[in-house]
Every structure is written in C-alpha cells, then in structure tokens.
Amino acid sequence: MIDAFPLQWPAAWPRTSMPERHPSMVRDFNRNRDDVIRQLDLLGASSVVVSTNMQARLDGTPRSGQREPSDSGVAVYFNLNGEQQCIPCDKWDTVSQNLRAVALTIEALRGLDRWGAKEMVNAAFRGFKALPANAIVTPYKAQPWHEVLEVVPTASPEVIKAAYRQKMLKAHPDQGGSSSAFEEVQRAYKESGV
Numbered sequence: 001m002i003d004a005f006p007l008q009w010p011a012a013w014p015r016t017s018m019p020e021r022h023p024s025m026v027r028d029f030n031r032n033r034d035d036v037i038r039q040l041d042l043l044g045a046s047s048v049v050v051s052t053n054m055q056a057r058l059d060g061t062p063r064s065g066q067r068e069p070s071d072s073g074v075a076v077y078f079n080l081n082g083e084q085q086c087i088p089c090d091k092w093d094t095v096s097q098n099l100r101a102v103a104l105t106i107e108a109l110r111g112l113d114r115w116g117a118k119e120m121v122n123a124a125f126r127g128f129k130a131l132p133a134n135a136i137v138t139p140y141k142a143q144p145w146h147e148v149l150e151v152v153p154t155a156s157p158e159v160i161k162a163a164y165r166q167k168m169l170k171a172h173p174d175q176g177g178s179s180s181a182f183e184e185v186q187r188a189y190k191e192s193g194v
Contacts, residue, residue: 003049006051007052007071009073010075010086010088019091019093029054029062029096032096032099035100035103036076040106042110043080043106046080047077048076048077049076049077050074050076052099053069053070054066054069054095067173068094069179072097073090073098074102075087087102143184143188145188145189145192146192148187148188150163150167160189160192160194164185164188168185171184
C-alpha cells in the first residue's frame with residue numbers, strides 16, 4: 001500500500017541530485033495539491049495518493065509549523081484505466097514547486113488527449129506505470145536493525161526500547177535530524193520485533 005507520508009519514491013525512477021528553485025512555480029501547498037487532484041479527476045483517474053515528506057492532517061492539508069523537508073520530492077500515485085500509475089518529481093527545491101510541476105505535467109497530457117493524440121497519452125502513461133508497493137526499495141543496502149539502534153542483536157526488549165527512544169530524539173527533524181534518519185530508526189525498531 002502506498003502512503004502519503006513519508007515519501008514513497010518509485011524504485012526504478014532516478015532521483016535529481018540538485019533540485020532547482022523556480023520562482024514562478026511558488027504557490028501554496030494546498031492549492032498545488034488540489035490542482036493535482038483536479039487534473040487527475042479531469043483525466044478520469046481514481047485512488048489518488050500524493051506522497052511527500054510533509055506530515056498531513058486527516059483532511060490532507062499539511063500540519064502547521066513544519067519546515068520544508070530536506071527531501072522535497074513528490075510521488076503521485078493513481079489508477080488510470082485499471083492500472084496503477086505514478087508521476088514522481090523532485091526537480092524543484094520545495095514540495096509545493098514539485099506538486100505544481102506534476103499538475104502541469106498532467107495538464108499537458110490531458111491536452112494531448114483533447115487534441116486527438118489519445119494513443120500518445122496512453123504511451124506516456126505506460127512510461128509512468130507504477131511498480132507494486134512491495135517493489136519500492138531504498139537505493140542502498142539498509143543497515144541491520146541492531147546496528148542502527150547501536151545494540152547487540154540479543155538485546156532485551158527494554159534495552160531496545162531505550163535505544164530506540166534515544167535515537168528517535170536525535171533523528172527527529174524538529175530536533176536537527178533528518179527525515180531519512182528518522183525513517184531509518186523507525187524501520188530498525190520495527191525489524192527488531194519488539
């Protein structure tokens with residue numbers, strides 16, 4: 001299953017090494033997210049999930065007071081014509097700008113459809129076809145859980161929990177950590193089986 005948070009980037013899609021700033025694409029997050037959803041609705045898509053590193057409230061709007069995440073990538077998953085698709089973007093340096101780029105991309109593809117080039121739209125979406133959720137992997141070999149938590153593999157549940165809490169405090173983005181470090185600690189704790 002694809003989640004909205006944290007960002008679930010498609011495994012086979014390369015990442016941009018240096019995101020760019022694009023002042024003309026600066027609009028607010030909610031407006032850009034709504035535009036993506038509207039464009040997909042006009043295209044006839046369903047089951048839309050906008051995956052980012054912005055924590056969202058239950059209504060889908062971002063929690064207030066968040067800093068821009070270090071990874072500003074966006075991956076928009078949806079079903080179209082019975083197939084799961086994904087349009088990822090990390091070219092720009094803010095989540096909002098990447099959402100805007102995805103909305104403009106979908107709008108351009110809709111234009112091809114309206115202008116009589118429907119097979120070209122289908123060919124484009126074959127390129128965006130999403131991999132199954134269980135194929136989403138990290139691009140590196142993850143450290144064993146006990147190395148991340150800095151405990152021995154045979155540590156007691158109490159020791160593991162204490163190490164987890166300590167690591168979570170250090171890795172939390174609000175405490176100077178990063179989203180990726182935070183996610184790594186969470187993954188390690190889940191793998192510990194405690």
